[in-house]
Amino acid sequence: MKKFIALILCLTVVFAFTACGGSGGGESSDGPFVATACIASEPETLDPGLISSVDGSTYVNHMFENLMKYVPTDEKADESGNVMMTKVDLGQAESYEVSDDGLVYTFKIRSDAKWSDGEPVKAQDWVYSWQRLVNPETASDYGYFLDGIVVNAAEIQAGEKDPSELGIKAVDDSTLEITLCQDTPYFTEMCAFASLMPLRQDVVDGNDDWATPDKMVCNGPYKLSEWTHDSVIKMVPNDQYYDAANLGPAEIDWYLSADETAILSAYQSGEWAFVESFPTDMITSLQDSGDCFIDPYVGTYFLYLNCDQIKDWRVRAAMVLSVDRDNIVDNVAQGGQTPATGFVASGILDSTGADFAFGSSDLGAMYAWLATAYPDADLETYEGRCDLAKQLYQEAVDAGAWDTNTTVVYNFNTDDTHKAIAEACGQDWSNVLGLKITLANQEWNTYTNGLGEHKFGVARLGWIADYNDPITYLELMVTGNSYNYGLFSNPAFDEAIKTAKATAAGPDRDKALYTAEETLFGEGGFPVCPIYYYTNMYCNKTIKNIGYTSMGYYFFQYAQPVE
C-alpha cells in the first residue's frame, strides 16, 4: 500500500509539473500580422442572402464587396484612436448615374473587379443575387429589404410576381440598371448592405453548401480559408481583389464564443486582440485600464406597451414619463448609452443632415406633443416628468379607464441586463404610479413567440437600424406591420408614413416623418417606451486602423498592429 501511495503522489507531482509548462499560446509578434477578434458566437450561415445578424454581416463585409462600400475617414470613432469612422463610397462600381426623377440608378462596374477564382465580376451577378433575395422561396430574413424601394420587390415577396420582374437589369456585363419605386435618398447606402452583395449563379445555384471554405467564391478583400464550427472562422487576403496590395492583416481569425467570462479571459491572456462581449460588472475596470472603449451605435432599446391591454393612452404616457432613464443608463446598463428621447435612434439623420432624434424638439420627439398639450409641465427634469405622469395616471383612473388593481405583466428574454432593466422600470412604475407589475422572463424562442401572439402587457426589444433613415423605425408601428407587437393603430400615423414613403427626400418628407413620430407620442399614442440608444463596446489595445460604421460593423481589412 505504501508503494501505491507513493505512486499516487508521483502522479500528482507529474500532473502539477505538466500543468506548469507552456505559455498562453498567443500570436507570435514576429510572424505576419494576424488580427484576432471575437464579435459573437457561431453564425447560422455566411451566405449573404441568408444572413440577418450584425456579426454575420461583418464576416460577409470582409469577403464580399457591393456596388458601394464603407471606407475609413479621418474621424475617430472613440478616444482610443484605433477605430476610425467610415463613409459610403464607390466599391465594385467605378461610377453611377441617377436619372433626373431619382428613380433610375445606372452603375458602371469596375473593369478590374474579379471573383476569387479569377472570373470577372459582372452586372448579372447583382441581378441574380437581388432576385434570389426577394424570392419568397429563399425565405431570407431580409427578403423584405427592398420592399417599396425597388420596383416589384414587395409584389415578388408577396408571391404575386415572378422574381425576374424585379426592377434590376444588366444592360451589359459592366452596366447595371436599377429602377426604384420612388426617389430614395438612402439608396446608395443600401447598395453597401451585406444582404445585397453580388453572387455567382454558377457557384450558388443547386449548391446548398457553397458558403464553405472549399466552395465559396467571393469578390471582397478577404476569402474564407477555414471554418471550424463553434470555434473559429479564418480569412486570408483575396489576391484577385483590386486593392489586395494595400490590405492589412495576413490573416483575420474570428473566434466564435458567447461566454463572456471565456471571452474576457481570452482577451486578458492576449489570445484574442479585439472582443465585443464581456461581463457588465467588468466594464468600469476595463475602461480604467484603457482596454474598453465605446462607439456610437444606431439602435434603440425600447419596451412595447400593449395597447390591447393598456388601452388608455394616458396610462401608457404615464409609464413612459415615469421611467428614470438616467438611472438605467448610469447604474444598470453601464455601457455609456444615451437616455432615449424618442423611438428613432440617435444617429439617424434627416435630409438636412441633422440628428432626427432631436430635429422636432430639443426635448426629443417623446416629449414634443406633451410640451404643447401640457405647457405648465416641467419635462426637462425627471421629477417634473413624474408629476405629469401622476396627473395623467390619475386622470385615467378618475375617468374609469384604468383599474388600479390591474397587474401588468412585463416579459423579457432571459438575460441579466434585461432583468435589471425590467426591475428598474417596475420599481419606477410602482413608486411613482403605484402600478402593479409582474416580471416574467422567458428564453428567447418562447419570448418571441409570445410577442407575435401579443401575450404581454410590456415587452422589451432592441432595434438596430438597417440603413440611415427614420423609416427603418417608424414603419414598424404602422397598422398591421408584423413588428407592431403592441397593436398600435392610428390612421394619422399611417397616413404620415404613407406620405413620407411617397415623397422625395427634402423638407416635405422630413415634415411627414417628424409628424409621424410626434403622432406616435401624442394623444392616443405612446405604444412604445424607449429606454436608451445603444452603444457598441469593445476591448482592444493592440490593433489600429479598424474601420467602423454606427450600424455596428467593424472593418479589419486595413488594420495594422499597434507598435
Add this chain to the structure above:
Amino acid sequence: MLIYILKRLAAAVATLLLIMTITFFLMNTIPGSPFLTEKSTPQQIELANQKYGLDKPLIVQLKNYLVNYMKGDLGVSLKMQEGTPVKDILFKQGKFGLSMRLGLLAVLVAVVLGIPLGCIAAYKRGTWIDGLLRVLTTVGVAIPTFVLAATLLIYLGVKAQLLPVLSGSLTNWKAYIMPVISLSFYDVCYIAKLTRTSMLDAINQDYIRTARAKGVKNKWIVLKHALRNSLIPVVTFLGPLIAFIITGSFVVETTFSIPGLGKYFVESVINRDYTVIMATTFVVSILVIVMNLVVDIVYKVIDPRITLSSSDE
C-alpha cells in the same frame, strides 16, 4: 449470456423508439420555431416550414423521422447550420469525437484517482489521511463545475498564463488539462467516497474475517478480496457516467471554447433545431443503453454470483 444480450438489444430498439417518440412530442410542445428571429415575418416562417416539411401533421413528421433514421438519414440542421446534414455536424465536423476524447480522458482520470483514493481512505480508516480525504472529497462534490472551470481559467490561464485559455479543438496536450480537471473533479471525489463506503462495508464481511484469520496480509485482503466486491456500486455509477460524459458538457465546453457535442446539444434546444435535438438525443440514448448493458455484463464478471436473467439461475 448471448441470449441475454440479444434480448437486451431487442428491448433497446423498443426503448429507442419510445425515447424518440417522447422527445419528438415534447420538442413540439414547447413554443417557438427554428425560423423565428427578430426580423422574420410570419410568411417567411410559413415558407421555411413548408421547405422542411414542418407544416405536415405531427404524426406524419414523426413517421418521416423514424423512417429516415432507419435509413441512416438524420436530416439536415434547420437553424444552427441550416442545410448541413446533422450526421456531418456530429461526426465529420468532429463534435462527437472531441467530446468523446475529452470525456474518456476525464473518466480515466476519475477511475485512476477516485478508486485508489477511496481504497486509501478505507485502508487508513480513522487516521488523519482518512480525515483529510473525507474533507477533500466532500468539498470536491460540493464545488459546482462552472465555479471550478472559471477559477482554473482565471488563475491558471489568465493570471499565471501557464495553460492556454482556449482549448479549441484540443490540438495539443496542454489544451486538455483544465477541461479534464473540471470535468473529472466531481467524479474523482464521488468515486473516492463511493469506494471508501463500499470498501468499509466489504471489510466487515465474514469472508474478510476468515482471510484475516488465515493470516493473509492486510493489503492483499484489501486489494484482492475487498476491492473486487466493493466495485459493484462504482461500476453502477460509471455506466451512465461514461455515456453522459463522452457526449459532452455544456459548462466545460463553453468555458474553454471547445466546439463539442455538449454545447451543441443545449444550443439546439434553445434554437429549436429539431433535427439536431432528435439526433443528439438518439446518440445519447444509444450510448446510455449500451453502457447499461455493459455494466450488467461487468457485474457478472466482477461477481459471478450475480444472475443476469432467469436462464442463468
